[in-house]
Amino acid sequence: LAEAIASARELVRRAPEDSYAWTQLGRLLLESGDKDGAKNATNRSLALDPTRSAPWNNLGLMLKREEKWHEAVEAFDHALDCDPQNTGAMLNAAEPLRRLGMAGEAVRRLRRASEIAPDKFGIWTNLGQLYVDLHERVGALECLHKARGVAPASYRAQIEELIRDAEKLPAGASAEALLTRGRTADAKVLLQQAVKQ
Numbered sequence: 001l002a003e004a005i006a007s008a009r010e011l012v013r014r015a016p017e018d019s020y021a022w023t024q025l026g027r028l029l030l031e032s033g034d035k036d037g038a039k040n041a042t043n044r045s046l047a048l049d050p051t052r053s054a055p056w057n058n059l060g061l062m063l064k065r066e067e068k069w070h071e072a073v074e075a076f077d078h079a080l081d082c083d084p085q086n087t088g089a090m091l092n093a094a095e096p097l098r099r100l101g102m103a104g105e106a107v108r109r110l111r112r113a114s115e116i117a118p119d120k121f122g123i124w125t126n127l128g129q130l131y132v133d134l135h136e137r138v139g140a141l142e143c144l145h146k147a148r149g150v151a152p153a154s155y156r157a158q159i160e161e162l163i164r165d166a167e168k169l170p171a172g173a174s175a176e177a178l179l180t181r182g183r184t185a186d187a188k189v190l191l192q193q194a195v196k197q
Contacts, residue, residue: 060073060076060089098130103134141167
């Protein structure tokens with residue numbers, strides 16, 4: 001990693017107007033834990049070319065690590081404006097959206113990502129985990145079984161644990177899960193029942 005960073009620094013020194021080089025340096029610095037350096041390099045890349053998806057996605061990751069949920073979603077949205085097929089940005093936006101109370105939008109983005117890249121196990125895993133958080137047993141199990149089917153062997157134990165968690169959920173959908181699917185009337189009935197109880 002240190003050699004890669006040194007090479008990227010040399011590249012931006014030689015080609016200071018190359019936004020790709022700044023993006024690469026920012027990504028490597030983020031990986032090394034140099035948050036300030038990563039953000040500076042990424043912002044330099046965006047100043048040179050704000051139409052590229054990768055630096056917006058990387059900026060979103062940095063903001064997500066800082067728990068700046070609104071700003072992170074905005075950065076991921078910019079990434080998707082630049083490249084509507086960027087499944088990484090869709091995947092990365094899920095947690096900030098959920099933290100902002102926008103689980104339905106997180107589900108929508110992950111579903112869209114799964115259509116674009118159905119063999120990407122991380123999408124299915126995150127979507128399954130989101131459904132577990134929403135107490136949506138059927139959706140969680142569907143996604144986690146798909147994740148297990150395409151995941152590398154090193155991730156299967158983690159996915160199996162999520163499957164066990166999903167199997168413990170009640171069979172019916174929660175009010176929150178119904179709301180994420182736009183089933184407001186059904187969610188209202190469940191919420192009224194909960195209030196009466």
